[in-house]
Amino acid sequence: xxxxxxxxxxxxxAGVVRAVISRHAPEAPVVDLTxxxxxxxxxxxALALRRAVPHVGPGVVLAVVDPGVGGGRRSxxxxxxxxxxxxxxxxxxxxxxxxxPWAVDALGGIEEAVALPAPDAGATTFDGRDVFAAxxxxxxxxxxxxxxxARVDPHTLVRLAAPRCQVTPDELEAEVQWVDRFGNVQLxxxxxxxxxxxxxxxxxxxxxxxxxxxxxxxxxxxxxRVVGSFGELSPGALGVVIDxxxxxxxxxxxxxxxxxxxxxxxxxxxxxPRLEGxx
Amino acid sequence: xxxxxxxxxxxxxAGVVRAVISRHAPEAPVVDLTxxxxxxxxxxxALALRRAVPHVGPGVVLAVVDPGVGGGRRSxxxxxxxxxxxxxxxxxxxxxxxxxPWAVDALGGIEEAVALPAPDAGATTFDGRDVFAAxxxxxxxxxxxxxxxARVDPHTLVRLAAPRCQVTPDELEAEVQWVDRFGNVQLxxxxxxxxxxxxxxxxxxxxxxxxxxxxxxxxxxxxxRVVGSFGELSPGALGVVIDxxxxxxxxxxxxxxxxxxxxxxxxxxxxxPRLEGxx
Amino acid sequence: xxxxxxxxxxxxxAGVVRAVISRHAPEAPVVDLTxxxxxxxxxxxALALRRAVPHVGPGVVLAVVDPGVGGGRRSxxxxxxxxxxxxxxxxxxxxxxxxxPWAVDALGGIEEAVALPAPDAGATTFDGRDVFAAxxxxxxxxxxxxxxxARVDPHTLVRLAAPRCQVTPDELEAEVQWVDRFGNVQLxxxxxxxxxxxxxxxxxxxxxxxxxxxxxxxxxxxxxRVVGSFGELSPGALGVVIDxxxxxxxxxxxxxxxxxxxxxxxxxxxxxPRLEGxx
Numbered sequence: 016x017x018x019x020x021x022x023x024x025x026x027x028x029a030g031v032v033r034a035v036i037s038r039h040a041p042e043a044p045v046v047d048l049t050x051x052x053x054x055x056x057x058x059x060x061a062l063a064l065r066r067a068v069p070h071v072g073p074g075v076v077l078a079v080v081d082p083g084v085g086g087g088r089r090s091x092x093x094x095x096x097x098x099x100x101x102x103x104x105x106x107x108x109x110x111x112x113x114x115x116p117w118a119v120d121a122l123g124g125i126e127e128a129v130a131l132p133a134p135d136a137g138a139t140t141f142d143g144r145d146v147f148a149a150x151x152x153x154x155x156x157x158x159x160x161x162x163x164x165a166r167v168d169p170h171t172l173v174r175l176a177a178p179r180c181q182v183t184p185d186e187l188e189a190e191v192q193w194v195d196r197f198g199n200v201q202l203x204x205x206x207x208x209x210x211x212x213x214x215x216x217x218x219x220x221x222x223x224x225x226x227x228x229x230x231x232x233x234x235x236x237x238x239x240r241v242v243g244s245f246g247e248l249s250p251g252a253l254g255v256v257i258d259x260x261x262x263x264x265x266x267x268x269x270x271x272x273x274x275x276x277x278x279x280x281x282x283x284x285x286x287x288p289r290l291e292g293x294x
Numbered sequence: 295x296x297x298x299x300x301x302x303x304x305x306x307x308a309g310v311v312r313a314v315i316s317r318h319a320p321e322a323p324v325v326d327l328t329x330x331x332x333x334x335x336x337x338x339x340a341l342a343l344r345r346a347v348p349h350v351g352p353g354v355v356l357a358v359v360d361p362g363v364g365g366g367r368r369s370x371x372x373x374x375x376x377x378x379x380x381x382x383x384x385x386x387x388x389x390x391x392x393x394x395p396w397a398v399d400a401l402g403g404i405e406e407a408v409a410l411p412a413p414d415a416g417a418t419t420f421d422g423r424d425v426f427a428a429x430x431x432x433x434x435x436x437x438x439x440x441x442x443x444a445r446v447d448p449h450t451l452v453r454l455a456a457p458r459c460q461v462t463p464d465e466l467e468a469e470v471q472w473v474d475r476f477g478n479v480q481l482x483x484x485x486x487x488x489x490x491x492x493x494x495x496x497x498x499x500x501x502x503x504x505x506x507x508x509x510x511x512x513x514x515x516x517x518x519r520v521v522g523s524f525g526e527l528s529p530g531a532l533g534v535v536i537d538x539x540x541x542x543x544x545x546x547x548x549x550x551x552x553x554x555x556x557x558x559x560x561x562x563x564x565x566x567p568r569l570e571g572x573x
Numbered sequence: 574x575x576x577x578x579x580x581x582x583x584x585x586x587a588g589v590v591r592a593v594i595s596r597h598a599p600e601a602p603v604v605d606l607t608x609x610x611x612x613x614x615x616x617x618x619a620l621a622l623r624r625a626v627p628h629v630g631p632g633v634v635l636a637v638v639d640p641g642v643g644g645g646r647r648s649x650x651x652x653x654x655x656x657x658x659x660x661x662x663x664x665x666x667x668x669x670x671x672x673x674p675w676a677v678d679a680l681g682g683i684e685e686a687v688a689l690p691a692p693d694a695g696a697t698t699f700d701g702r703d704v705f706a707a708x709x710x711x712x713x714x715x716x717x718x719x720x721x722x723a724r725v726d727p728h729t730l731v732r733l734a735a736p737r738c739q740v741t742p743d744e745l746e747a748e749v750q751w752v753d754r755f756g757n758v759q760l761x762x763x764x765x766x767x768x769x770x771x772x773x774x775x776x777x778x779x780x781x782x783x784x785x786x787x788x789x790x791x792x793x794x795x796x797x798r799v800v801g802s803f804g805e806l807s808p809g810a811l812g813v814v815i816d817x818x819x820x821x822x823x824x825x826x827x828x829x830x831x832x833x834x835x836x837x838x839x840x841x842x843x844x845x846p847r848l849e850g851x852x
Contacts, residue, residue, distance in 0.1 A: 017592060023330070023475040024303055024582055027342045030327030031349050034296060037325060038351035038381070045325075046595055046603075048588030051581070054476055055548055063585045070589050070702060072596030082548045086525025102596075139523055139545075141538035144349060196581040197612055244697055246644025259699035266697075269613055269640045302609070302754040303582055306621045309606030310628050313575060316604055317630030317660070324604075333755055334827055361827045365804025418802055418824075420817035423628055 016045045016155055017071050017104065019064055020143065021052040021080040032143045036077075039152030046071070055082040057114050058175055059280060062192050064118040066260050073101055076118065077151040078109040079143045088112055090131040090146050091172065094160045096124040106154040108147050113175035128172060129164035178203030179283055187212035187286045189263065191278050198271020200278060202286075204263040213288045214255065214263070215241050228289040229255050231265065234277050238289065239265060251275075255286070295324045295434055296350050296383065298343055299422065300331040300359040311422040315356075318431030325350070334361040336393050337454055338559060341471050343397040345539050352380055355397065356430040357388040358422045367391050369410040369425050370451065373439050375403040385433040387426050392454035407451060408443035457482030458562055466491035466565045468542065470557050477550020479557060481565075483542040492567045493534065493542075494520055507568040508534050510544065513556050517568065518544060530554075534565070574603045574713055575629050575662065577622055578701065579610035579638040590701045594635075597710030604629070613640040615672050616733055617838060620750050622676040624818050631659055634676065635709040636667040637701045646670055648689040648704050649730065652718050654682040664712040666705050671733035686730060687722035736761030737841055745770035745844045747821065749836050756829020758836060760844075762821040771846045772813065772821075773799050786847040787813050789823065792835050796847065797823060809833075813844070 016036055022028035029050045036045055048067050052060040060080035068076065081088075089111040097103055103122050107115045111130075119125050134145045150163050179190040180203040187208055193201040209215045214229055229239045231253070239253040248254045248268040253275055258264040265272045265284075278284065295315055301307035308329045315324055327346050331339040339359035347355065360367075368390040376382055382401050386394045390409075398404050413424045429442050458469040459482040466487055472480040488494045493508055508518045510532070518532040527533045527547040532554055537543040544551045544563075557563065574594055580586035587608045594603055606625050610618040618638035626634065639646075647669040655661055661680050665673045669688075677683050692703045708721050737748040738761040745766055751759040767773045772787055787797045789811070797811040806812045806826040811833055816822040823830045823842075836842065 017588075019585065019588070024328065025330035026474050027298065027328045027346045028475075030296075030298070030325065031346050033325050034327070034346070034350035037323060038349075041323075041351070044323075044595060044599075044602075046588065046591050048592070049582065049585045051583035067585045067589050067592070070596075071592035072599070083525065085523030139535045139537050139543075145538070195584050196586075244643030246641065256697045258697050259703070264697075303607065304609035305753050306577065306607040306625045307754075309575075309577070309604065310625050312604050313606070313625070313629035316602060317628075320602075320630070323602075362804065364802030418814045418816050418822075424817070 016040075016043050016074055016151055017048050017067070017076045018045055019048040019052065019060060019067070019076070019078045020050045021054050021056065021060060022050045022143070023054070024050060028141075028143065032077075032148050035144055035148035036152050039149050040155045043152060043155045052080050056080060057082065057112050059193070061114050061117050061175060064114065065121050068104065068118045068121055071104060074104050075151050075154045076104045076107045077147055078107065078114050079147060080114055081110045081112065081142065083110065083112055084142055085139055088173070089167070090133070090142060091115070091128055091167070092131060092150055092154060092160055092163050093119055093128045093169070094126040095119055095122050096126040097122060106160065108151045108154065110142070111173050113173045116172055116174050125169040125172070127160055128167050128169045129160050130167050131164045180204045180208060182208045182211045184211070185213050185288060187214060187263075189284060189286070191280055191282045191284060192262075194273040194278070194280055198267065198273040199258070200265040200272045200276060201258060201260065202263045202265070202284065205261050206257045206263070209257070209263045212286065214286055215257070230287045230289050231276065232285040232287075233282055237276060295319075295322050295353055295430055296327050296346070296355045297324055298327040298331065298339060298346070298355070298357045299329045300333050300335065300339060301329045301422070302333070303329060307420070307422065311356075311427050314423055314427035315431050318428050319434050322431060322434045331359050335359060336361065336391050338472070340393050340396050340454060343393065344400050347383065347397045347400055350383060353383050354430050354433045355383045355386045356426055357386065357393050358426060359393055360389045360391065360421065362389065362391055363421055364418055367452075368446070369412070369421060370394070370407055370446070371410060371429055371433060371439055371442050372398055372407045372448070373405040374398055374401050375405040376401060385439065387430045387433065389421070390452050392452045395451055395453050404448040404451070406439055407446045407448045408439050409446050410443045459483045459487060461487045461490050463490070464492050464567060466493060466542075467562060468565070470559055470561045470563060471541075473552040473557070473559055477546065477552040478537070479544040479551045479555060480537060480539070481542045481544070481563065484540050485536045485542070488536070488542045491565065493565055494536070509566045509568050510555065511564040511566075512561060516555060574598075574601050574632055574709055575606050575625070575634045576603055577606040577610065577618060577625070577634070577636045578608045579612050579614065579618060580608045580701070581612070582608060586699075586701065590635075590706050593702055593706035594710050597707050598713050601710060601713045610638050614638060615640065615670050617751070619672050619675050619733055622672065623679050626662065626676045626679055629662060632662050633709050633712045634662045634665045635705055636665065636672050637705060638672055639668045639670065639700065641668065641670055642700055643697055646731075647725070648691070648700060649673070649686055649725065650689060650708055650712060650718055650721050651677055651686045651727070652684040653677055653680050654684040655680060664718065666709045666712065668700070669731050671731045674730055674732050683727040683730070685718055686725045686727045687718050688725050689722045738762045738766060740766045740769050742769070743771050743846060745772060745821075747842060747844070749838055749840045749842060750820075752831040752836070752838055756825065756831040757816070758823040758830045758834060759816060759818070760821045760823070760842065763819050764815045764821070767815070767821045770844065772844055773815070788845045788847050789834065790843040790845075791840055795834060
């Protein structure tokens with residue numbers, strides 16, 4: 016079981032859910048992906064989950080970032096259309112608020128979806144503990160999806176708007192989709208987008224001699240060098256890399272690019288190639 | 295093994311204790327409840343533990359919030375009076391400072407207690423690592439309690455003062471016993487107390503039409519609506535709910551009720567029904 | 574597998590590495606030591622690891638604090654010269670930047686070292702996920718070290734400068750090597766150093782009657798009492814103890830000695846015995 020939430024680390028929320036999962040499925044190893052998603056930030060949770068799932072193994076993913084808890088939103092379990100691939104998670108459990116679909120899509124798409132019944136308590140519920148944990152444990156035990164609830168049309172599942180990413184032959188406009196602990200700024204643009212915008216040369220990542228400058232415009236304007244790795248940057252210099260998730264990212268060597276640029280998640284940056292010569 | 299402390303996440307304290315437990319009991323899965331209890335806040339730890347234990351399965355609970363480490367306080371192991379119930383923890387390990395008894399009571403009470411011998415080191419000890427971890431592992435392996443130390447009278451165990459909760463037919467005065475990551479304010483009052491104070495109607499939680507207003511007086515005075523769930527609240531509005539631990543709580547929808555009210559754990563709030571009509 | 578990093582808890586870094594380890598070695602229990610090392614603080618990570626390893630059991634240690642990721646530094650796996658001791662970790666995996674050797678030395682020294690091949694991706698890599706996790710899983714499965722990479726001379730491994738600790742018969746000058754969550758200040762001096770500097774009497778730790786005063790000079794000058802445990806200190810008073818890692822430490826009872834002294838890791842303090850009589 017792979018487990019991601021915005022429960023944080025101060026309260027016992029994540030611990031209680033872990034305990035309930037292991038009560039229902041004592042053999043299931045629970046691997047915490049993170050519980051440090053910003054409270055209520057479904058978008059950040061969905062992006063973290065999408066980054067993580069290509070690397071996890073078989074099992075069930077439980078994700079809860081749930082500003083709508085106690086409201087009308089559905090609780091869902093989804094199976095993954097993976098064909099015969101037994102090396103990836105086969106099911107996802109969580110709220111129907113857009114948190115899950117991107118990650119399921121990255122694995123092959125949603126096969127089937129069911130709505131999990133709400134507990135018939137009158138009081139406020141802790142859905143992670145009272146709904147999702149048991150469903151997760153049952154799916155881990157290979158209980159069929161249909162035993163957990165009534166089928167719902169996958170097309171009715173809530174989906175988040177895609178992060179902004181617009182490319183022209185000499186400009187790339189992209190949303191900051193993640194600022195990590197180290198201040199690296201991941202953009203909603205992939206290597207392919209950067210190539211189309213003329214920011215990196217074709218096949219750049221195999222030929223480091225094609226180094227270029229990029230102009231980065233947001234709340235401030237800065238110049239960045241396209242580099243193959245952090246180590247090529249001089250202290251304080253801003254770099255553009257294809258990061259370990261195949262996204263375009265702005266980085267500094269041992270310093271925070273987010274601080275240099277004054278940006279946070281959700282901001283939009285414009286990148287343009289600077290071809291007029293050396294700095 | 296269910297593990298709760300105030301060790302935090304920056305240092306290796308919790309990790310070392312986990313490692314020592316698994317050295318002594320390699321088969322024991324360690325489920326972290328939380329290590330984010332405020333440093334030295336025995337009361338907060340005891341409350342978190344009491345909230346968690348009804349939901350965990352069989353095993354041993356290790357809890358350490360221990361301002362008196364290295365002082366005269368005893369280290370103890372307690373067995374739980376659960377009759378034949380094999381679905382709950384059978385033993386607790388920790389300091390004798392009030393941290394454990396509330397949780398044990400919630401499961402059926404203390405059956406027997408022993409004092410764990412102190413290590414005969416001259417230096418300061420890290421009791422989690424040097425005393426509690428091995429005792430926890432042995433209890434997980436079903437070593438009898440009496441093999442771990444000398445019996446002590448359970449009535450001599452330190453107990454914390456109960457959180458303040460005073461009820462009259464039209465007023466409820468209760469301590470804030472928890473402010474969670476989301477700013478929800480849990481009071482030391484249960485649904486039954488709220489009913490006796492006229493704050494919620496009998497059977498309210500099954501009939502959402504009995505909505506009422508409540509006056510909340512603390513450092514500021516505010517008005518709150520009794521609701522069945524977060525989703526019924528308009529933005530910025532304060533709600534009174536019976537929370538997922540059957541406690542009365544003050545909440546906002548996707549915002550911090552603690553910030554709105556300016557309260558923290560230990561503060562006392564007075565709630566009175568407002569029956570004179572619509573707002 | 575024992576796992577220590579500076580990845581923090583907000584991002585999914587540690588979770589993804591845990592997931593990749595369990596994909597390659599499903600039976601391997603992953604014990605998190607901590608992921609709260611200050612970003613890029615190799616020294617703090619190396620010290621935490623050295624404190625932890627004497628207490629962990631058999632297995633593999635994976636540690637990543639890696640400011641040089643993507644630069645020229647090697648990735649390494651080390652085997653431990655433990656003779657026939659099957660109770661301690663047999664291998665370490667991590668960057669070759671000084672993070673690992675102190676801990677390996679504490680267990681008996683480095684037996685053999687190999688350099689792990691870099692992944693042949695063009696983009697920036699997440700070495701924890703793409704290099705270290707699989708190597709760790711294979712070593713846990715008892716794959717021979719030589720199967721993981723080419724031998725390197727252990728004497729060529731990067732080593733950090735030892736923390737400053739200088740002793741004369743009546744003065745001890747030592748680096749603050751750790752300030753923990755509770756504000757305890759661990760110095761780079763051991764009980765033996767304190768004895769040589771006349772700060773504690775021979776055999777002090779078994780005879781608490783030999784109490785003394787110590788003058789502590791750093792950015793401020795303070796007086797501290799040599800005590801056997803926290804509980805002997807009056808509120809606000811500063812104490813000198815031999816801590817649970819056999820290091821000299823400055824402590825307060827239920828308060829932060831670091832705040833009292835205004836110190837942080839890396840600062841240097843001078844301690845002198847005060848023998849001229851009672852305060």
